[in-house]
Amino acid sequence: MQKIKDILTNFETEYVEDYKKVWIKTKLTKSSDLLGVAEALKAEGLRSLSTVSPTDFIDDGVMEMNYFFEDLISKRNLWLKCDIPRETELCKIDSLTPLFPSANWHERESFSMFGVVFENHPDLRPIIVSEDFIGKAPFRKDFDWLKHEEDSLKNMQLIVDAFKEEQATNEINLDPDSSETVLNWGPTHPASGPIRLKVHCDGEEVISVDPDIGYVWRALEHLVTQKDFVGAIVAVERLCFMDNINSMTGYCMAVEEIADVEITEFAKWMRVLLGEVARVSSHFMGLGGFFNNMGLHTLGMWNMDTREFFLDFLESYSGARIATAAIEPGGVRYGLDMTMLDELQKAIEKFDGNIGEVEAIFVKNPTMKLRAKNVGIITADEVLEFGLSGIVARGSGVKTDIRIDEPYAAYEQIDMEYITRDAGASQDRFVMLFEDLKQSVKIIKQAKKHIEDEVASGAFNPTKDHMVKMPKKLPKGEAISRVEWARGEVLMHLVTEEKAKSPYRLKMRAPSFNHTMMLDYLLKGKTLSDIPLIFGSLYICQGDLDR
Amino acid sequence: METMIQAFVFPGLVYVLLWTVLLFWFFRKFMAPLHKRVGPHFNGPAGSYQTLFDLSKLLTKESITPDGVNPYLFSMMPILAVIIAMLPAAFVPWSDGFVVVNTEYGLLAMIVLIGIEPFVLFLTGFGSNNKYSFLGGVRVITQSISMETSFFMAALSPALLFGTLNMTTIVESSSWLSFIILFPGFVLYFIALLGLLEQPPFNIPDAEQEIVYGLYTEYSGTNYFMLKLAEFAEFMAVFAGAAALFLGAYKGIGFDSYFWFFMKMLAIAIMMMTLRAATPRITLKQMLHFSWHYMVPISLVNVAWIMLAKALFFTGA
Numbered sequence: 001m002q003k004i005k006d007i008l009t010n011f012e013t014e015y016v017e018d019y020k021k022v023w024i025k026t027k028l029t030k031s032s033d034l035l036g037v038a039e040a041l042k043a044e045g046l047r048s049l050s051t052v053s054p055t056d057f058i059d060d061g062v063m064e065m066n067y068f069f070e071d072l073i074s075k076r077n078l079w080l081k082c083d084i085p086r087e088t089e090l091c092k093i094d095s096l097t098p099l100f101p102s103a104n105w106h107e108r109e110s111f112s113m114f115g116v117v118f119e120n121h122p123d124l125r126p127i128i129v130s131e132d133f134i135g136k137a138p139f140r141k142d143f144d145w146l147k148h149e150e151d152s153l154k155n156m157q158l159i160v161d162a163f164k165e166e167q168a169t170n171e172i173n174l175d176p177d178s179s180e181t182v183l184n185w186g187p188t189h190p191a192s193g194p195i196r197l198k199v200h201c202d203g204e205e206v207i208s209v210d211p212d213i214g215y216v217w218r219a220l221e222h223l224v225t226q227k228d229f230v231g232a233i234v235a236v237e238r239l240c241f242m243d244n245i246n247s248m249t250g251y252c253m254a255v256e257e258i259a260d261v262e263i264t265e266f267a268k269w270m271r272v273l274l275g276e277v278a279r280v281s282s283h284f285m286g287l288g289g290f291f292n293n294m295g296l297h298t299l300g301m302w303n304m305d306t307r308e309f310f311l312d313f314l315e316s317y318s319g320a321r322i323a324t325a326a327i328e329p330g331g332v333r334y335g336l337d338m339t340m341l342d343e344l345q346k347a348i349e350k351f352d353g354n355i356g357e358v359e360a361i362f363v364k365n366p367t368m369k370l371r372a373k374n375v376g377i378i379t380a381d382e383v384l385e386f387g388l389s390g391i392v393a394r395g396s397g398v399k400t401d402i403r404i405d406e407p408y409a410a411y412e413q414i415d416m417e418y419i420t421r422d423a424g425a426s427q428d429r430f431v432m433l434f435e436d437l438k439q440s441v442k443i444i445k446q447a448k449k450h451i452e453d454e455v456a457s458g459a460f461n462p463t464k465d466h467m468v469k470m471p472k473k474l475p476k477g478e479a480i481s482r483v484e485w486a487r488g489e490v491l492m493h494l495v496t497e498e499k500a501k502s503p504y505r506l507k508m509r510a511p512s513f514n515h516t517m518m519l520d521y522l523l524k525g526k527t528l529s530d531i532p533l534i535f536g537s538l539y540i541c542q543g544d545l546d547r
Numbered sequence: 548m549e550t551m552i553q554a555f556v557f558p559g560l561v562y563v564l565l566w567t568v569l570l571f572w573f574f575r576k577f578m579a580p581l582h583k584r585v586g587p588h589f590n591g592p593a594g595s596y597q598t599l600f601d602l603s604k605l606l607t608k609e610s611i612t613p614d615g616v617n618p619y620l621f622s623m624m625p626i627l628a629v630i631i632a633m634l635p636a637a638f639v640p641w642s643d644g645f646v647v648v649n650t651e652y653g654l655l656a657m658i659v660l661i662g663i664e665p666f667v668l669f670l671t672g673f674g675s676n677n678k679y680s681f682l683g684g685v686r687v688i689t690q691s692i693s694m695e696t697s698f699f700m701a702a703l704s705p706a707l708l709f710g711t712l713n714m715t716t717i718v719e720s721s722s723w724l725s726f727i728i729l730f731p732g733f734v735l736y737f738i739a740l741l742g743l744l745e746q747p748p749f750n751i752p753d754a755e756q757e758i759v760y761g762l763y764t765e766y767s768g769t770n771y772f773m774l775k776l777a778e779f780a781e782f783m784a785v786f787a788g789a790a791a792l793f794l795g796a797y798k799g800i801g802f803d804s805y806f807w808f809f810m811k812m813l814a815i816a817i818m819m820m821t822l823r824a825a826t827p828r829i830t831l832k833q834m835l836h837f838s839w840h841y842m843v844p845i846s847l848v849n850v851a852w853i854m855l856a857k858a859l860f861f862t863g864a
Contacts, residue, residue, distance in 0.1 A: 183678055191756035204682070204831060293756045294827035295747060301582035367748055367827050528682070529830040532756040 001076055007040045022075050022406050023480075028082040031065070035094045037080065038069075042099055046071045046078060048387035049100040051509035052107055053493045054114045058141040061086055063116060065093060066493060068480070068509070072384055072393065072400045079480065086140075088115055095121035102387030105517050106509075113139040113221075128214040128546055130155075131162040139222055170198070180207060183528075187215045191293050191532040193542045197519065204527045209520045217546040224506045229255055229329055229474065232503060236492075239508060240543035241322050242282035243486035246275045247544075248327035250483035251506070253408055254494040255329040257479040259471055266451070266465035267331035268410040273447040274317070274326055275409070275483075276440045277344070280351075281310050282486035283437040286539050290430050291362060293532035294371060299362045306354055309347035316340045330470040335463035338455060341448060348448075351441055363434050372427035376522050376534035379424055387514045390488025392538060395432040396424030402484035413450075414443055426537035433539065474500045487511045487539050510544030553647050558636040567779040572598040573813075574820060581824040602772060610768030613676065620674035625766070625773030628667045632780035635660045639787045640715045642797045642805040653714035657788060658702050661743070664781055665691030668752075671774070672762035683761020686752040686831060687745075693838035694742030694749070697735055700846035704732035704853045705792045708861065718796040726795065728856045731849050733793040737818070739842065740785050742834070744778075746819055748826040749834055786812040 004024055008016050012029040019025040028034065050068035057064060063086040069078040084093050095118035096103040105127060107118045112126040115137035126134045132155035137143060148155070170182045183199040186192030194215035200207040220239065224232040236251040237244035249271050256263060284307040288300030311321040317340050318324040318333065326333050362368070383393045393400050399418040403411045419435045421428035454460040476498040482491050488511025495505040515538040522534050553559055572587065572595050579586025587594025612618050635657045637647040650656070665687050672684020706712050708728065709720045742749040753761045766774055790796055790811040799807030829837070 181678055190759060203685070291827060295750055295754060295756060296825075296827040298582055298824050301584060305583045361825065365827065367829060370833065371827060371829060527830060527832065529751075529754070529757050529828075 003044055004041070004046070004076060004078055007037070007044060010040070011037055019079060020406070023077045023079055025079045026081070028080065031082045031084045031093050034065075034067075034080075034082060034096070035099075038067075038096050038099050041069055041078065045074060046076065047100070047384040048072055049096060049103045049106070050077075050387055050489070050491055051493075051507065052096075052103060052110050053505075053507035053509070054110050054116050055495050055505045055507075056086060056114060056139070056141045058086070063091055063114065065116070066507070067096070068491060068493075070387070072389075072398055075405050084116070088137075091115055092117045092119055094119050095124075097121050100387075101385050102514055102517070105513055109513075113137060115140065128217050130214060130217070131158045132156075138219065145222075174200075179203065185531060191535070193540075195516070195540075195542050195545065197531070197535075199523075199528075199531065201528060204529075206523050206526050206528065206531065209523045209531075211516050211519055213516065213542070214546050216542050220547045221506055221508060224503050226502065228502050229470075232506070233328060234323070234325055236506075236508070237323060237325060238543065239490070239510060239547065240282075240487070240512075240541040242285055242541060243278045244322070244324060245271075245278035245327060246483050246485045247490055247508070248325075249275055249409060250481045250485075250490050250492045251494070252327050252329045253481040253483070254479040254492050255470075255474070257481065258477040258494065258496055259329070259474050261330060261468060261470060263331045263468055264465045265410070266454070266460040266462065267467070269447055269451050269454075269460075270332045270336065270466065271327060271409040272411060272414065273344075273444060273451065274314070274324075274332065276444045276447065277310050277313060277347075278324075279440045279486045280437060280444070281307050281314075283433055283440065284310075286433050286486075287358075287362075287430070287437070290433070290533075290536045291368070293536035294368065299358065302354065302358065306347075306350050309343075309350045313340065313343040313347055316343045328467070331465075331467040333466070335466045336451070338452070338462060341452065344444070344448060348441060348445060355438065359434070363431060368430070369427055372430065372533060372537065373423075373425055375526060375530050376426040376429075376537055377424050378518065378522070382518075382521075383424075386518055388488070388518070389511050389514070390485070390539070391429055391432045391436055392488065392511075392515055394418065394420045394436075395429040397422045400489075402482050402489055406482055408481070408483060410447070410450075414446055416443060426533055429537045429539065472501070476500070485511065485544075487541055487544065488515070490544075508544075508547055510547060512538075512540045512542070512545040515540055516545055553637075558639070558641060558647065559633065563633050563636070563776070563780045563783065566783050567776055568598050568602060570779055570782065570816065571602075573816070577817065577820050578824060581821070602775075605772040605775075606769055608768040610770045611765075613765050616676040616765070617674050620670065621765075622770060624667055624671040624674060625770045625777065628664065628671070628777035629773050629780060631660060631663055631667060632777040632784060635784035636780075636787065638714055639784075639791055640718050640796055641787075641808060643803050646715055649713070649715055651711070651713050654702065654706050654712040654717070654792070657714070657784070658699055661781070661784055661788070662691075662695055662699070664777070665695075665743070668762055671766070675762065675765040677765050679759045680762050680764045682758045683752050683764070686758070686761060689831065690742055690745070690749065690752055690834060693835055694739050694842070697838065697842040697846040698739035698743055700843075700850060701732045701735035701739055702788065702792060704849060705729055707850065707853050708857055714791055718791055718798070721795045721798065724860060726793070728853070728860065729793050731852065733789070735842065735846055735849055736789055736793065737815070740789065740815075741819065741822070742838070744782060744785060744819075747823045748829045750828055751831050751834055754828055782816070783812070786815045789815055 005016055008026055011033045014027040014029055016026045046069040048070045050070050053066040055064045062083040065082050065084060067080040084091060095107055097107060107121055108127040110116045111124055112129045118124055174180050180200055180202050183201055185197040185199045187194045187196045196212040198210040198212060220235045223235040233248050237248050239247040284303040288303040291299040314324050315321045318326040378396045380396045380398050383396045383398045397420050399420055401418055419439060421432050455462050474496045476496060478495040480493045482489055491509035493507040494503055497504045576586045587597035590596040590600060612621055638653040638657045640646040669684040669688045672680040705717050709717050745752050753763060790808055794811045797803050797805055797808045
């Protein structure tokens, strides 16, 4: 950490301070220093840029840029800020993409949403937004959503016209002597989900892949600013419905930090318990999806069978199976009736009864190994370069897991370890997912036992301890929080104004964004058969891709 | 009159329809417990009417012909596919003394008719004017060329053993001894059958996650029904071929009847379904490698083994 501070002394900064245990927070006086700082940081080992998050302070007339640099190896992180003018013509900053490939799409997103121009960016096209939003910077505070909605018919026509024009010309521009074609892999493709990959291919061979995302863009980051702090959780949990609990946990942690509220020990343990149940339900879908992409639906069906039991527990606790809205700033939403844990016990027993079969038939499946052993290889170096996280990073042997790196909720007291695989191929990511699933169930068992013991000894009161009082209005402030989500690291950057009733700005950094960036790199020179396999192995969710 | 009954009832149209409906239902019902599901349930005993309803629904639905396709090629090929897939049934000895066309070249006619089918399917993909369908068509033709080589050589092994191409004679001369001699041939035939019928792990031409069901992409309504019917008629032809060539057709324990023939076909169907529930798809390259590096050489060795066995056990016969 000291070395990072030493680097920062070479530049003009407003302040350098420690933030939490593994972060340094600083603000550059001049935005022109950014490139120099970034270069020095990269040399020091902070090789991943987690995300770029502009905040539009319309009253001060500045656009505050937030950069989150991470070192996945030695767990040193830097939160770097700098101001740039918010006028459209002057809203410019140097691009970090040449230094940090992981910044690529994040800068494109800032460009589309806030109109920040990144100079020397190799490919500064709009991303996520549809044609009617291009050039309008919808996340700026002075953007008029209602006025935009008035012309919805015209907007739709714009989208349709642009698509038709693209389809009419996309192959004319290709070399007439080659047999290259453009395939639309999605958005209504059996294995794609709402994403479109423009696959340039020559027969079966893939030449390049250009992902076109934004088909499920709900502008969640804008939506939360229209709601109060509690109401915002329904927008946050829709990051991806598979694992909604952990994204809510991340958001609530940031709110609690600004409000300076400490939640009860019981609520912390409940967050662990519910979070792991949600992770299990997500991993089950991921494992099934991997085999579905190779045309075998058996594992998906078997997993659904077991997953239902875990959803039963979520239903008995919150009343909903998928969109539970169960975590709230100040704790967890409901008290716990101890009989609900019987549902969980049933699920664990079901899991323990089946998992051996799944391992023997599917994890050790020879045909799966034949297909997935040598494709989609990501080296540990590329993980750092592209800022990958979660099972994708751990499948390549990088020891990163926010639950251990920066423990939140009650993870400090949990007995768990990094699970990694070395080869980094698609197969390793699948096995990784399976091992992570097993570890999650182990954590559920620990958390369940702990809660039962403490309730029996009288330390926890399950019907009263779940919430602490939260202030109605929050002070001015900002906070970041990181959670290990099912698909990787989620970073929430929350900004509030004085006497705030709703968030001023919430940036959600979601892992699938970085993982999708890798697709072109991984698929070049492979065959069409590898597209669903590699796509499935990256464990991408379109919900958190578009937000 | 007799010809009419044979063409339209048994082993013609009605038989093929009935087979399609029942086998379709059986596949769904058999797959369900392997998937830990129930399968068709509400309509009829054990959901057995479900397939009937599904097929009649498909028959009555609008058949959409997309813009820009050649309508004749697009709509003619499914009918042609059904007819060609149904023809091999005429050469199969279904029970003792019952065969529609009893000819010295029965086996040859059967494998030629089975071999034409993929080309028709290729033309459906070609006529769809859709990139995914075209890729599917190319995959069908690639796969059939590599799989048919070993399929034909495996199918010819009984002919070599008994010295005849007449299906009736082959069945009549079969015995327990010939079953054992032909067993490697049967295994080869079964693996090649998976490739030919586009079943896992060789369901490459209609891989929905890769090329959106390949040649089926643009088909709907009646035309889709026709293609499905052709697929199941093809199942029947290939299963019947396996039963007649290797498993002694209608010959059974205690009595000889069509019952045994049907049970043998069903046994092959069950093997195919079990594989379907447990094996992911391989890639086109891996299929080609498997076919030309292993299947074809082993088929040649099998032919040599048949000739050797003939010299050892069937001299003077």
